Amino acid sequence: MKFWHKYHPDIDAADPRFKQVSLIYSILLIMIAYFAIIGTLNITLFYAPEIAFFDYLGLVLALIIFRFVSRGGNFKVASWAVIVSIAAVLLAFVHLAEGRNYSLMWVTILPPFAFFLLGRRNGSWVSAIILVYCSWYLYQLIQQQVTANLGLGALFNFIEVATAQVFLFRFYENSRQEAYDQLQKTAITDPLTKVYNRLHLDNTLKSLVAQANRSHQAVSILLLDVDHFKAVNDKYGHLIGDKVLIRLCDVVRETVRETDAVGRWGGEEFLVICPNTDQQQAIQFGQRIIENIRAEAVEKDVHITVSIGAATYSAGATDSIDRILSSADENLYRAKRGGRNQIVGGS
Numbered sequence: 001m002k003f004w005h006k007y008h009p010d011i012d013a014a015d016p017r018f019k020q021v022s023l024i025y026s027i028l029l030i031m032i033a034y035f036a037i038i039g040t041l042n043i044t045l046f047y048a049p050e051i052a053f054f055d056y057l058g059l060v061l062a063l064i065i066f067r068f069v070s071r072g073g074n075f076k077v078a079s080w081a082v083i084v085s086i087a088a089v090l091l092a093f094v095h096l097a098e099g100r101n102y103s104l105m106w107v108t109i110l111p112p113f114a115f116f117l118l119g120r121r122n123g124s125w126v127s128a129i130i131l132v133y134c135s136w137y138l139y140q141l142i143q144q145q146v147t148a149n150l151g152l153g154a155l156f157n158f159i160e161v162a163t164a165q166v167f168l169f170r171f172y173e174n175s176r177q178e179a180y181d182q183l184q185k186t187a188i189t190d191p192l193t194k195v196y197n198r199l200h201l202d203n204t205l206k207s208l209v210a211q212a213n214r215s216h217q218a219v220s221i222l223l224l225d226v227d228h229f230k231a232v233n234d235k236y237g238h239l240i241g242d243k244v245l246i247r248l249c250d251v252v253r254e255t256v257r258e259t260d261a262v263g264r265w266g267g268e269e270f271l272v273i274c275p276n277t278d279q280q281q282a283i284q285f286g287q288r289i290i291e292n293i294r295a296e297a298v299e300k301d302v303h304i305t306v307s308i309g310a311a312t313y314s315a316g317a318t319d320s321i322d323r324i325l326s327s328a329d330e331n332l333y334r335a336k337r338g339g340r341n342q343i344v345g346g347s
Protein backbone atom coordinates (compact mmCIF):
# COMPACT_ATOMS: atom_id res chain seq x y z
CA MET A 1 0.00 0.00 0.00
CA LYS A 2 1.31 3.47 -0.93
CA PHE A 3 2.03 5.86 1.93
CA TRP A 4 -0.28 8.48 0.41
CA HIS A 5 -3.27 6.12 0.57
CA LYS A 6 -4.21 7.55 3.97
CA TYR A 7 -4.80 10.94 2.31
CA HIS A 8 -6.89 9.48 -0.54
CA PRO A 9 -8.57 6.25 0.69
CA ASP A 10 -10.97 6.37 -2.29
CA ILE A 11 -8.19 5.93 -4.89
CA ASP A 12 -7.29 2.26 -5.30
CA ALA A 13 -5.04 0.54 -7.86
CA ALA A 14 -7.92 0.21 -10.35
CA ASP A 15 -8.52 3.97 -10.33
CA PRO A 16 -7.16 5.72 -13.47
CA ARG A 17 -5.66 8.46 -11.23
CA PHE A 18 -3.61 5.96 -9.18
CA LYS A 19 -0.35 6.15 -11.18
CA GLN A 20 -0.65 9.89 -11.65
CA VAL A 21 -1.09 10.49 -7.91
CA SER A 22 1.84 8.14 -7.18
CA LEU A 23 4.03 10.17 -9.53
CA ILE A 24 2.96 13.50 -8.01
CA TYR A 25 3.88 12.31 -4.50
CA SER A 26 7.14 10.69 -5.64
CA ILE A 27 8.27 13.87 -7.39
CA LEU A 28 7.33 15.96 -4.36
CA LEU A 29 9.27 13.70 -1.96
CA ILE A 30 12.32 13.77 -4.25
CA MET A 31 12.09 17.57 -4.49
CA ILE A 32 11.77 17.93 -0.70
CA ALA A 33 14.77 15.65 0.01
CA TYR A 34 16.89 17.11 -2.81
CA PHE A 35 16.35 20.78 -1.93
CA ALA A 36 16.80 20.18 1.81
CA ILE A 37 20.11 18.33 1.31
CA ILE A 38 21.56 20.50 -1.50
CA GLY A 39 20.46 23.74 0.22
CA THR A 40 22.18 22.71 3.45
CA LEU A 41 25.34 21.62 1.56
CA ASN A 42 25.41 24.94 -0.31
CA ILE A 43 25.40 26.84 2.99
CA THR A 44 27.71 24.63 5.05
CA LEU A 45 30.14 23.15 2.53
CA PHE A 46 30.12 25.28 -0.62
CA TYR A 47 29.52 28.71 0.97
CA ALA A 48 26.98 29.60 -1.71
CA PRO A 49 24.07 31.18 0.21
CA GLU A 50 22.58 32.76 -2.96
CA ILE A 51 22.12 29.30 -4.50
CA ALA A 52 20.92 27.91 -1.16
CA PHE A 53 18.22 30.58 -1.20
CA PHE A 54 16.77 29.10 -4.41
CA ASP A 55 17.08 25.57 -2.98
CA TYR A 56 15.06 26.54 0.10
CA LEU A 57 12.56 28.35 -2.11
CA GLY A 58 12.09 25.07 -4.04
CA LEU A 59 11.76 23.21 -0.74
CA VAL A 60 9.02 25.55 0.51
CA LEU A 61 7.22 25.26 -2.86
CA ALA A 62 7.32 21.44 -2.75
CA LEU A 63 6.02 21.45 0.86
CA ILE A 64 3.15 23.78 -0.08
CA ILE A 65 2.12 21.55 -3.02
CA PHE A 66 2.40 18.46 -0.77
CA ARG A 67 0.13 20.04 1.82
CA PHE A 68 -2.31 21.18 -0.88
CA VAL A 69 -2.66 17.76 -2.53
CA SER A 70 -2.71 15.75 0.73
CA ARG A 71 -5.62 17.87 1.98
CA GLY A 72 -7.80 16.94 -0.96
CA GLY A 73 -6.62 19.64 -3.38
CA ASN A 74 -7.43 19.26 -7.06
CA PHE A 75 -5.00 16.83 -8.80
CA LYS A 76 -5.03 18.89 -12.00
CA VAL A 77 -3.86 21.98 -10.13
CA ALA A 78 -1.26 19.88 -8.26
CA SER A 79 -0.01 18.39 -11.57
CA TRP A 80 0.44 21.87 -13.06
CA ALA A 81 2.18 23.07 -9.89
CA VAL A 82 4.59 20.11 -10.04
CA ILE A 83 5.40 20.67 -13.73
CA VAL A 84 5.87 24.43 -13.27
CA SER A 85 8.18 23.72 -10.29
CA ILE A 86 10.26 21.20 -12.28
CA ALA A 87 10.47 23.63 -15.22
CA ALA A 88 11.49 26.49 -12.88
CA VAL A 89 14.22 24.39 -11.24
CA LEU A 90 15.57 23.23 -14.64
CA LEU A 91 15.59 26.74 -16.08
CA ALA A 92 17.26 28.15 -12.95
CA PHE A 93 19.91 25.43 -13.26
CA VAL A 94 20.52 26.15 -16.96
CA HIS A 95 20.83 29.89 -16.26
CA LEU A 96 23.08 29.49 -13.21
CA ALA A 97 25.35 27.12 -15.13
CA GLU A 98 25.17 29.26 -18.31
CA GLY A 99 24.64 26.13 -20.37
CA ARG A 100 27.67 24.38 -18.89
CA ASN A 101 27.93 21.16 -16.90
CA TYR A 102 25.44 19.30 -19.09
CA SER A 103 22.70 21.47 -17.59
CA LEU A 104 20.81 21.47 -20.93
CA MET A 105 20.70 17.69 -20.89
CA TRP A 106 18.57 17.86 -17.76
CA VAL A 107 15.91 19.81 -19.63
CA THR A 108 15.09 16.70 -21.67
CA ILE A 109 13.63 15.03 -18.55
CA LEU A 110 10.70 17.47 -18.66
CA PRO A 111 8.64 15.94 -21.57
CA PRO A 112 7.96 12.55 -19.90
CA PHE A 113 6.69 14.23 -16.73
CA ALA A 114 4.70 16.83 -18.66
CA PHE A 115 2.99 14.24 -20.92
CA PHE A 116 2.17 11.89 -18.07
CA LEU A 117 0.81 14.51 -15.68
CA LEU A 118 -0.79 16.97 -18.11
CA GLY A 119 -1.87 14.72 -21.00
CA ARG A 120 -1.17 14.95 -24.74
CA ARG A 121 -2.24 18.53 -25.45
CA ASN A 122 -0.86 20.42 -22.49
CA GLY A 123 2.17 18.11 -22.29
CA SER A 124 3.06 19.03 -25.90
CA TRP A 125 2.67 22.77 -25.28
CA VAL A 126 4.66 22.89 -22.05
CA SER A 127 7.48 20.73 -23.48
CA ALA A 128 7.63 22.75 -26.71
CA ILE A 129 7.73 26.12 -24.90
CA ILE A 130 10.53 25.07 -22.52
CA LEU A 131 12.59 23.36 -25.22
CA VAL A 132 12.23 26.26 -27.69
CA TYR A 133 13.18 28.70 -24.92
CA CYS A 134 16.29 26.64 -24.05
CA SER A 135 17.31 26.43 -27.73
CA TRP A 136 16.97 30.22 -28.01
CA TYR A 137 18.97 30.70 -24.77
CA LEU A 138 21.67 28.33 -26.04
CA TYR A 139 21.82 30.31 -29.30
CA GLN A 140 22.34 33.55 -27.32
CA LEU A 141 25.17 31.92 -25.33
CA ILE A 142 26.84 30.78 -28.54
CA GLN A 143 26.50 34.23 -30.17
CA GLN A 144 27.94 36.02 -27.14
CA GLN A 145 30.55 33.31 -26.73
CA VAL A 146 29.74 33.24 -23.02
CA THR A 147 30.50 29.57 -22.57
CA ALA A 148 33.50 27.75 -23.94
CA ASN A 149 32.91 24.58 -26.02
CA LEU A 150 29.35 25.56 -26.91
CA GLY A 151 28.95 25.77 -30.66
CA LEU A 152 26.25 25.42 -33.32
CA GLY A 153 26.83 21.64 -33.24
CA ALA A 154 25.69 21.56 -29.60
CA LEU A 155 22.63 23.64 -30.49
CA PHE A 156 21.60 21.36 -33.38
CA ASN A 157 22.10 18.25 -31.25
CA PHE A 158 20.03 19.76 -28.46
CA ILE A 159 17.20 20.66 -30.87
CA GLU A 160 17.24 17.18 -32.44
CA VAL A 161 17.18 15.36 -29.12
CA ALA A 162 14.50 17.69 -27.73
CA THR A 163 12.28 17.30 -30.82
CA ALA A 164 12.68 13.51 -30.79
CA GLN A 165 11.75 13.51 -27.08
CA VAL A 166 8.52 15.44 -27.69
CA PHE A 167 7.47 13.29 -30.66
CA LEU A 168 8.31 10.03 -28.90
CA PHE A 169 6.46 10.91 -25.73
CA ARG A 170 3.51 12.30 -27.65
CA PHE A 171 3.32 9.04 -29.62
CA TYR A 172 3.64 7.01 -26.42
CA GLU A 173 0.98 9.05 -24.63
CA ASN A 174 -1.37 8.72 -27.65
CA SER A 175 -1.03 4.92 -27.69
CA ARG A 176 -1.41 4.72 -23.91
CA GLN A 177 -4.55 6.90 -23.96
CA GLU A 178 -6.11 4.95 -26.86
CA ALA A 179 -5.40 1.59 -25.18
CA TYR A 180 -6.85 2.91 -21.93
CA ASP A 181 -10.01 4.25 -23.64
CA GLN A 182 -10.46 0.93 -25.45
CA LEU A 183 -10.05 -0.99 -22.20
CA GLN A 184 -12.53 1.26 -20.44
CA LYS A 185 -15.05 0.76 -23.25
CA THR A 186 -14.63 -3.03 -23.27
CA ALA A 187 -15.05 -3.20 -19.50
CA ILE A 188 -18.52 -1.66 -19.66
CA THR A 189 -19.81 -3.05 -22.98
CA ASP A 190 -21.71 -6.24 -23.82
CA PRO A 191 -19.59 -7.91 -26.53
CA LEU A 192 -22.53 -9.08 -28.69
CA THR A 193 -24.93 -6.14 -28.71
CA LYS A 194 -22.45 -3.33 -27.86
CA VAL A 195 -24.87 -1.86 -25.32
CA TYR A 196 -23.73 -1.51 -21.66
CA ASN A 197 -23.13 -4.66 -19.63
CA ARG A 198 -24.76 -5.50 -16.33
CA LEU A 199 -21.89 -4.19 -14.20
CA HIS A 200 -22.15 -0.76 -15.79
CA LEU A 201 -25.95 -0.75 -15.50
CA ASP A 202 -25.62 -1.48 -11.76
CA ASN A 203 -23.18 1.41 -11.30
CA THR A 204 -25.22 3.77 -13.47
CA LEU A 205 -28.43 2.99 -11.57
CA LYS A 206 -26.69 3.62 -8.23
CA SER A 207 -25.28 6.97 -9.31
CA LEU A 208 -28.53 8.10 -11.00
CA VAL A 209 -30.55 7.26 -7.88
CA ALA A 210 -28.09 9.27 -5.75
CA GLN A 211 -28.34 12.13 -8.26
CA ALA A 212 -32.15 11.91 -8.24
CA ASN A 213 -32.13 12.30 -4.45
CA ARG A 214 -29.92 15.38 -4.70
CA SER A 215 -31.97 17.04 -7.45
CA HIS A 216 -35.39 15.83 -6.15
CA GLN A 217 -36.27 14.05 -9.35
CA ALA A 218 -37.42 10.60 -10.37
CA VAL A 219 -35.55 7.79 -12.13
CA SER A 220 -37.43 5.11 -14.05
CA ILE A 221 -36.32 1.76 -15.33
CA LEU A 222 -37.72 -0.42 -18.10
CA LEU A 223 -36.92 -4.13 -17.94
CA LEU A 224 -37.45 -5.53 -21.43
CA ASP A 225 -37.66 -9.18 -22.46
CA VAL A 226 -38.06 -10.64 -25.96
CA ASP A 227 -41.23 -12.69 -26.33
CA HIS A 228 -40.87 -16.34 -27.27
CA PHE A 229 -37.23 -15.86 -28.14
CA LYS A 230 -36.53 -19.54 -27.74
CA ALA A 231 -38.88 -20.14 -30.69
CA VAL A 232 -36.86 -17.63 -32.80
CA ASN A 233 -33.66 -19.51 -32.03
CA ASP A 234 -35.29 -22.85 -32.68
CA LYS A 235 -36.81 -21.74 -36.00
CA TYR A 236 -34.01 -19.59 -37.49
CA GLY A 237 -30.92 -20.74 -35.59
CA HIS A 238 -28.71 -19.12 -32.96
CA LEU A 239 -26.84 -16.90 -35.43
CA ILE A 240 -30.02 -15.21 -36.61
CA GLY A 241 -31.08 -15.07 -32.92
CA ASP A 242 -27.90 -13.09 -32.21
CA LYS A 243 -28.58 -10.71 -35.09
CA VAL A 244 -32.11 -10.17 -33.78
CA LEU A 245 -30.70 -9.13 -30.39
CA ILE A 246 -28.21 -6.76 -32.03
CA ARG A 247 -30.89 -5.08 -34.16
CA LEU A 248 -33.27 -4.96 -31.20
CA CYS A 249 -30.68 -2.98 -29.22
CA ASP A 250 -30.22 -0.57 -32.12
CA VAL A 251 -33.98 0.06 -32.25
CA VAL A 252 -34.13 0.62 -28.47
CA ARG A 253 -31.17 3.03 -28.62
CA GLU A 254 -32.76 4.93 -31.53
CA THR A 255 -36.02 5.19 -29.58
CA VAL A 256 -34.80 6.42 -26.18
CA ARG A 257 -33.11 9.71 -25.29
CA GLU A 258 -29.34 10.27 -25.37
CA THR A 259 -29.35 10.58 -21.60
CA ASP A 260 -30.98 7.16 -21.10
CA ALA A 261 -28.69 4.17 -20.51
CA VAL A 262 -29.44 0.98 -22.45
CA GLY A 263 -27.80 -2.27 -21.38
CA ARG A 264 -28.05 -6.05 -21.41
CA TRP A 265 -29.36 -7.40 -18.14
CA GLY A 266 -28.77 -11.00 -19.17
CA GLY A 267 -29.73 -13.40 -22.00
CA GLU A 268 -32.58 -11.79 -23.93
CA GLU A 269 -33.38 -9.28 -21.15
CA PHE A 270 -32.43 -5.61 -21.45
CA LEU A 271 -32.63 -2.68 -19.06
CA VAL A 272 -33.22 0.97 -19.94
CA ILE A 273 -32.49 3.50 -17.19
CA CYS A 274 -34.25 6.82 -17.71
CA PRO A 275 -33.06 9.67 -15.48
CA ASN A 276 -35.43 12.51 -14.68
CA THR A 277 -38.44 10.42 -15.79
CA ASP A 278 -41.63 9.75 -13.83
CA GLN A 279 -43.81 6.65 -14.05
CA GLN A 280 -46.18 8.09 -16.66
CA GLN A 281 -43.35 9.19 -18.98
CA ALA A 282 -41.67 5.81 -18.51
CA ILE A 283 -44.83 4.00 -19.63
CA GLN A 284 -45.00 6.26 -22.72
CA PHE A 285 -41.33 5.51 -23.53
CA GLY A 286 -41.89 1.80 -23.08
CA GLN A 287 -44.94 1.88 -25.32
CA ARG A 288 -42.92 3.62 -28.04
CA ILE A 289 -40.22 0.93 -27.77
CA ILE A 290 -42.83 -1.83 -28.09
CA GLU A 291 -44.35 -0.17 -31.16
CA ASN A 292 -41.01 0.48 -32.89
CA ILE A 293 -39.86 -3.10 -32.37
CA ARG A 294 -43.18 -4.52 -33.52
CA ALA A 295 -43.09 -2.32 -36.65
CA GLU A 296 -39.59 -3.42 -37.63
CA ALA A 297 -38.48 -6.69 -39.20
CA VAL A 298 -35.46 -6.85 -36.89
CA GLU A 299 -33.73 -9.38 -39.11
CA LYS A 300 -34.90 -10.10 -42.69
CA ASP A 301 -38.45 -11.41 -42.24
CA VAL A 302 -38.09 -12.14 -38.53
CA HIS A 303 -40.59 -10.16 -36.49
CA ILE A 304 -40.49 -10.09 -32.73
CA THR A 305 -42.36 -8.46 -29.89
CA VAL A 306 -41.18 -7.49 -26.42
CA SER A 307 -42.72 -7.27 -22.97
CA ILE A 308 -41.67 -4.57 -20.52
CA GLY A 309 -41.87 -4.17 -16.75
CA ALA A 310 -41.48 -0.56 -15.56
CA ALA A 311 -40.63 0.82 -12.13
CA THR A 312 -39.89 4.30 -10.81
CA TYR A 313 -37.76 5.60 -7.99
CA SER A 314 -38.94 8.94 -6.58
CA ALA A 315 -36.49 11.23 -4.80
CA GLY A 316 -36.38 10.66 -1.04
CA ALA A 317 -38.24 7.34 -1.25
CA THR A 318 -37.14 4.64 1.14
CA ASP A 319 -37.07 1.99 -1.61
CA SER A 320 -33.74 0.29 -2.12
CA ILE A 321 -32.33 -0.23 -5.61
CA ASP A 322 -33.02 -3.97 -5.22
CA ARG A 323 -36.65 -3.14 -4.47
CA ILE A 324 -37.02 -1.10 -7.70
CA LEU A 325 -35.41 -3.87 -9.72
CA SER A 326 -37.63 -6.56 -8.25
CA SER A 327 -40.65 -4.32 -8.82
CA ALA A 328 -39.70 -4.05 -12.54
CA ASP A 329 -39.19 -7.82 -12.60
CA GLU A 330 -42.64 -8.48 -11.12
CA ASN A 331 -44.23 -6.09 -13.64
CA LEU A 332 -42.41 -7.85 -16.46
CA TYR A 333 -43.81 -11.14 -15.20
CA ARG A 334 -47.31 -9.61 -15.20
CA ALA A 335 -46.81 -8.32 -18.77
CA LYS A 336 -45.83 -11.85 -19.86
CA ARG A 337 -48.77 -13.37 -18.02
CA GLY A 338 -51.11 -10.73 -19.48
CA GLY A 339 -50.38 -11.93 -23.03
CA ARG A 340 -46.91 -10.38 -23.81
CA ASN A 341 -46.25 -7.49 -26.26
CA GLN A 342 -47.20 -4.95 -23.58
CA ILE A 343 -45.86 -2.83 -20.73
CA VAL A 344 -46.89 -2.99 -17.07
CA GLY A 345 -45.87 -0.33 -14.53
CA GLY A 346 -46.75 0.61 -10.94
CA SER A 347 -45.85 -1.19 -7.74
Ligand SMILES: Nc1nc2c(ncn2[C@@H]2O[C@H](COP(=O)(O)OP(=O)(O)OP(=O)(O)O)[C@@H](O)[C@H]2O)c(=O)[nH]1
Pocket: 192, 225, 226, 227, 228, 229, 230, 231, 233, 237, 238, 239, 240, 241, 242, 245, 266, 267, 268, 336, 340
Ligand atom coordinates in the same frame (compact mmCIF):
# COMPACT_ATOMS: atom_id res chain seq x y z
N1 LIG B 1 -29.23 -16.33 -30.06
C1 LIG B 1 -29.10 -16.06 -28.75
N2 LIG B 1 -30.01 -16.58 -27.91
C2 LIG B 1 -29.91 -16.30 -26.60
C3 LIG B 1 -28.89 -15.47 -26.11
N3 LIG B 1 -29.08 -15.35 -24.77
C4 LIG B 1 -30.18 -16.08 -24.44
N4 LIG B 1 -30.70 -16.66 -25.54
C5 LIG B 1 -31.83 -17.55 -25.67
O1 LIG B 1 -33.01 -16.90 -25.26
C6 LIG B 1 -33.97 -17.90 -24.98
C7 LIG B 1 -34.78 -17.51 -23.80
O2 LIG B 1 -35.79 -18.43 -23.66
P1 LIG B 1 -36.88 -18.40 -22.53
O3 LIG B 1 -36.23 -17.91 -21.25
O4 LIG B 1 -37.57 -19.72 -22.50
O5 LIG B 1 -37.86 -17.25 -22.93
P2 LIG B 1 -38.70 -17.02 -24.25
O6 LIG B 1 -38.63 -18.13 -25.21
O7 LIG B 1 -38.26 -15.67 -24.78
O8 LIG B 1 -40.15 -16.93 -23.69
P3 LIG B 1 -40.84 -15.76 -22.90
O9 LIG B 1 -39.75 -14.90 -22.31
O10 LIG B 1 -41.66 -16.42 -21.85
O11 LIG B 1 -41.65 -14.98 -23.87
C8 LIG B 1 -33.18 -19.21 -24.76
O12 LIG B 1 -33.43 -20.08 -25.82
C9 LIG B 1 -31.74 -18.77 -24.79
O13 LIG B 1 -30.88 -19.73 -25.37
C10 LIG B 1 -27.94 -14.96 -27.03
O14 LIG B 1 -27.00 -14.24 -26.70
N5 LIG B 1 -28.09 -15.28 -28.34
